[in-house]
Amino acid sequence: MRFNNILVVIDPMLETQPSLLRALxxxxxxxxxxxxxxxxLFLSLYDFSFEMSAMLSAEERESMHEGIISQKKEWLEELIQQTIPADSGIEIDTTVVWKSRDYEAxxxxxxxxxxxxxxxxAKPAEGLDALIFTxxxxxxxxxxxCPILIVKEHEWQPEGRILVAVNVADDEEYHDILNKKLVDASLDLAKVLAAGNIHLATAYPTTPVNMAIDLPEFNPNAYTDSIRGQHLIxxxxxRQHYCINEDHTHxxxxxxxxxxxQVAEKIKAELVVLGTIGRTGLSAAFLGNTAEHVIGRLNCDVLAIKPDPYELEQMNNSQD
Structure with missing residues (x-):
């Protein structure tokens, strides 16, 4: 996976721009x-008070929008001059839009x-290790x-470790395809960034308490051993497909x-790479998204990668 056309979201409320520094x-x-x-460099602007003013005509509002956009473009150009050396050889562009919803823009x-x-x-939560996600x-x-790199305000350390969150729960083809997509992307990044070792991590479920209670003949230890054994296999x-050492798998x-x-903290990962299915509607409301719950507890950069459309179709079909 190569990144050639990078969109850097600028936060005008911050004194420094961690997203720009990381992208640079x-x-x-x-x-x-x-x-x-x-x-x-991308900036989305909106001021609701301009839209509500009865004193302004539509043309006057549009003129004000353009004036503010022009000012912010000048500010971005100053930011570029302060941050990026003129002889860097890196192509830079700026885009400023007037839009009420940042994510839609x-x-x-x-x-x-x-x-x-x-x-x-992503902004750090005061007094907490985790990050605030808006x-x-x-x-x-x-x-x-496309993939999203959510960063915190720190510098990537040389030889920093990359943790890849994989799902090896079963033999579904789309899981294997997504796992390999995540590992491939991580290996590409490790080469480019001169990062340290790649680690793989997965979780397997605990024994359901109700099964142990409702089924007297149920052996919880044997069940756990079986689940863990399949995950290990x-x-x-x-890991053998990518020649990754056993002690770099969790x-x-x-x-x-x-x-x-927990694993990210244990190995002091600089970056966690994971897949996000991206549920929407009622599915998101009731089931949530495992990746979102993981991301909300991490204290390092996160690269979230979606499955390809045909992989998503397989996932949706398997859940029908």
């Missing part, structure tokens, strides 16, 4: 690997310009067709939203 670092590393990457831009990566910052973040995770097949009992953050 990635573009520099790609350039060293003879891969040209274009950065588009981002999605429209991604589709319009065929961006292959969105880089966006409604815009969640909407993007569910609907954005499937994980072994995946098969742990529990919920993914608990296991993945």
């Amino acid at each position: 670092h990635l573009a520099k590393q790609l350039k060293k690997a003879d891969i040209r990457a274009k950065l588009t 981002i999605l429209e831009q991604v589709k319009l310009k065929n961006h292959d990566l969105v880089v966006k910052v 409604p815009t973040d969640w909407q993007l995770l569910r609907k954005c067709p 499937n994980m072994k097949a995946l 098969v742990e009992e529990g919920l993914p939203e608990e296991v993945i953050p």
